[in-house]
Amino acid sequence: MEIAATWMRGGTSKCWVFEVEDIEKTQLTPDELLPRIYGSPDHRQLDGVGGATSTTSKAVLVSQDRSGDVDVIYTFAQVGIDEFKVDWGSNCGNCSTTAGLYAVxxxxxxxxxxxxxxxxxxxxxxxxxxxxxxTPGGKLPQVLDAMIPGTVYPGYEVGLGFIEPAGKTTGRLLPTGHAREKVDIAGTTYPVTMVDAGAPTVILPADALGLHELPYAQWRTAVHPILDELDQIRRAGAVAMGLASTREQAQRAVPKLGIAGPARDAECDLEVLMLSMGRPHPAMPVTGSVAMTMAAFTGGTLPTGLIDPRILPGTLRLRTPAGVLNTFLDDADGEMLVGTNRTARTLASARLHLPQARADSSANSRTEGPQSCVLPA
Amino acid sequence: MEIAATWMRGGTSKCWVFEVEDIEKTQLTPDELLPRIYGSPDHRQLDGVGGATSTTSKAVLVSQDRSGDVDVIYTFAQVGIDEFKVDWGSNCGNCSTTAGLYAVxxxxxxxxxxxxxxxxxxxxxxxxxxxxxxTPGGKLPQVLDAMIPGTVYPGYEVGLGFIEPAGKTTGRLLPTGHAREKVDIAGTTYPVTMVDAGAPTVILPADALGLHELPYAQWRTAVHPILDELDQIRRAGAVAMGLASTREQAQRAVPKLGIAGPARDAECDLEVLMLSMGRPHPAMPVTGSVAMTMAAFTGGTLPTGLIDPRILPGTLRLRTPAGVLNTFLDDADGEMLVGTNRTARTLASARLHLPQARADSSANSRTEGPQSCVLPA
Structure with missing residues (x-):
């Protein structure tokens, strides 16, 4: 038995894209079909099309929306590797781009x-x-040329836009009503911008922490001695935004805290470092990029004052510890979209061969094979 | 640009099979084409069809032989992962099976x-x-049912047969002219069989070492205290087979040494443990399986005396530390073939999309992407 599927890279993930109709034709549920097709349970997924890592054992199920409300309905599946199991619990940003590109x-x-x-x-x-x-001229570019960090070949640019992300938690983009505020911690006053977009976020300028004197590559280690202080600022922001009655009652995960400084080369528009659960984030959470982008495009905020006013309207290049991330704010169609650009491309158009079902498909297999590659002369 | 390819599991490897003609149509050399298609250089091979491990970054190039000497000509390629590079230096037994199944x-x-x-x-x-x-009835079975250790789904059985493997080193299957010999080491006499098939090999019965009293699972550790003694037996065999003038002059790698005992359950026909470079082998070298199989089917040898004479003619199930290995001896067409059975199956029939060439394709990339899968609510 065979099934059509398209292998796509979406951001820094690889996933197989299946049309729901094709899955239905097999008369198998996706929970049965996907692990079998992927070669699970097997930590090497040798017997199927899975890639044996969490970023390469993913699937996206797509269908056209007959009602016309949207263009594509899609479901993300994390396919088990050691287990004969599919996790449907959350979406994946990287793989989301494959649904958009597939539709195009x-x-x-x-x-x-x-x-x-x-x-x-x-x-x-x-x-x-x-x-x-x-799609310049109404078609996909002939030459793929969009690169993102972590990938070695170019793809098509695909932006994931979140609709009207402001005020989802507090009801307002600027929860205190002001684009800039001040926060006092143990006798020191810090200028901050507090926004609620993606997630409530407190943004500090790098120069208030002395980071402007350090190369960007040193920021992550430089903040370690002041993590307690930064958490106090974050907690003060929680109170100011009405998320907690006292600093002590502030949650650990919300609000987030970001540090922003002016670009010091032509590769980016803003240098940023996000803290997540009290530690410097190795890259950039999507929520943080939404907050930083909306703040940068909102008059009077601290990030706005840090960027060159001549940058392209609606696009922003954020330097993060993992590389430069492109974000956008798009309100062309009367609907505000804020999001990040990734790249995606089709790796293969395929027909996958379904293996025989196993009686004991729920069991794990960790056996190494006795087969050696060395042949006698 | 696209190229047709077939993804196959061969034994415990995964490889993409390309027809040489299709590669030629791209006007790219395989050294340029394969790393690009596989997503190299990238330790995760996210941008291509490679599996980011040595067992899953393999290719086989096949063509029909127009001269009619053989059915298929094939070349194995180990595709670099971190490097933009293809290694053509050796063949791979696992992937070899894909050439046979592809032809069928x-x-x-x-x-x-x-x-x-x-x-x-x-x-x-x-x-x-x-x-x-x-191919019962002149066709591939409808139901794939051949299993080998290390795989989770059945495939087609594919045997790799080596032609007339006897005497390649010494000129004779039994280099001493006898099916059984005795070797004296420090006053103790050991019965041995010495064969030259695959590689010259000295075979000892398990009971001469007391191993018959131990469960097979304990053999590997049980031989550790007697490794020096076993190496002396091996060196004595080298002299007896004419491979060295003195025991001291015997090579480290040749002859090989194997231990064989009778089957103690219905899953195998013979329990064997090979030593390789002085240590117990974790599985079974192909050369060792050829030697053991030819010895088992040669009248008067020690292994012949250990197997049930009612076993299927020409096939043998060897218990190895990594699982049961099926071997065969086939002289039906007047040409002796000795080899091991593996399984293979087609995972996908595909058209692969060639990415844009990179200017710096020779550089390595170890960058992690900044893209997180966590999306804002």
Whole structure:
């Protein structure tokens, strides 16, 4: 038995994209079909198309929306490796881009001259994400040239746009009503911007911490001695934004805290470092990039004062510890979209061969094979 | 640009099989094409079809032999992961099976009623390997049911047969002219069988070492205290077989030494443990399996005396530390073939999308991406 599937890289993940109709034709549930197709349970996934790591054992199930509310309905599946099991619990940002690109490549959406907006509905998170795919002249570019850190070949640029992300927690983009505030911690006053976009976030300028004197590469280690102080600032922000009555009662995860400084080279527009659960984040949480981007495009905030006013309207390049991240704010169609750009490309168009079912498919297998590659002369 | 390819599991490896003609159509050399298609250089091979481990970053290039000497000509390629590089230095037994199965599945060979012999020529090793694929009624079985250790789903059985492997080093299967010999080490006499098949090999019965009293699972650790003694037996065999003038002059790698005992359950026909470079082998070298199989099917040897005479003619199940290995001796067509059975199956029939070339394709990339899977609510 065979099933059609398309292998795509989305951001820094690899996933197989299946059409729901094709899965239905097999008369198997995705919970039965996917582990079998992926070669699970086997820590090496030798017997199937899985990649034996969490970033390469992923699937996306897509279908056209007949009702017309959106263009694509998609579901993300994390396919078990050692276990004969599929996890449907959350969405994946990287793999989300494959749903948008799949719709574009398969004619599920009319291509605009400029940027095509693909409305995608993710069933895991019950969320509409509007994807932006550049289509100059009403078609995909002949030459793929969009690069992101962590990938070695270019793809198509795919932006994941979150609709009207401001005020989801507090009701307002600027929960205190001001674009800039001050916070006092043990006799020191810190200037901050507090925004609620993606997640409530407290943003500090790098120069208030002396980080502007250090190369960006040293920021992550430089903040270690002041993590307690930064957490106090974050907790003060929680109170100011009405998220907690006292600093002690502030949650550990919310609000987030970000540090921002002006670009010191032409590769980015803003240098940023996010803290997550009290530690410097090795890259950039998507929520943090939404907060930083909306803050940067909101008059009077600290980030706005740090960026060159001549940058392209609506796009921002954030330096993060893992590389430069492109974000955007797009309100062209009367709907505000804020998000990050990734790249995606199709690796293979395939027909996958379903293996025989196993009686003991729920058991794990860790056996190493006796087969050696060395042959006698 | 796209190229047709077939993804196959061969034994406990995964490899993409390309037809040489299809590669030629791309006007790229395999050294340029394969790393690009596989997503190299990248330790995760996220941007391509490689599996980011040595057992899953392999390719086989196949073509039909127009001269008719063999059915298939194939070349094995180990595709670099961190490096933009292809290694053509050696053949791979696991992947060899994909060349045989590919020929059967694609009509390159006429299928016999019973077992089809596919003559394959490997260019890396300049060697003809005759592959045996069961084809009852002149076709591949509808239901794949051959299992080998280390895999979780059944495949087709594919035997890799080495042609006339006896006497390649010494000129005779039994270099001393006798099926059984005795070797004296420090006053103790050991019965041995010495054969030259695959590689010159000295075979000792387990009971001469007291191993017959131990469960097979304990053999590997049980031989540790007697490794010096075993090496002396091996060196005495080297002299007896004419491979060295004195025990001291015997090579470290040749002859090999194997221990054999009778089966103690119905899952195998013989329990064997090979020593390699002075240590117990964790599985079974192919050369050792050839030697043990030919010895078992040669009248008067020690292994012959250990196996149940009612076993299927020409097939042998060897218990090894890594699982039971099926071997065969086939002289039906007047040509002696000795080898091991593996299983293989097609995972996917695909068209692979070639990414844009990179200017700096020779550089390594170890960057982690900043993209997180966690999306804002």
């Amino acid at each position: 490549e398969n004619g599920w959406v009319e291509l605009a001259d400029g940027v095509t907006h693909v409305r995608t509905y993710n069933t895991n998170s019950d969320q509409v994400i509007v994807q932006r795919v550049p | 599945e694609n009509g390159w060979v006429e299928l016999a009623d019973g077992v089809t012999h596919v003559r394959t020529y490997n260019t890396n090793s300049d060697q003809v390997i005759v592959q045996r694929v069961p």
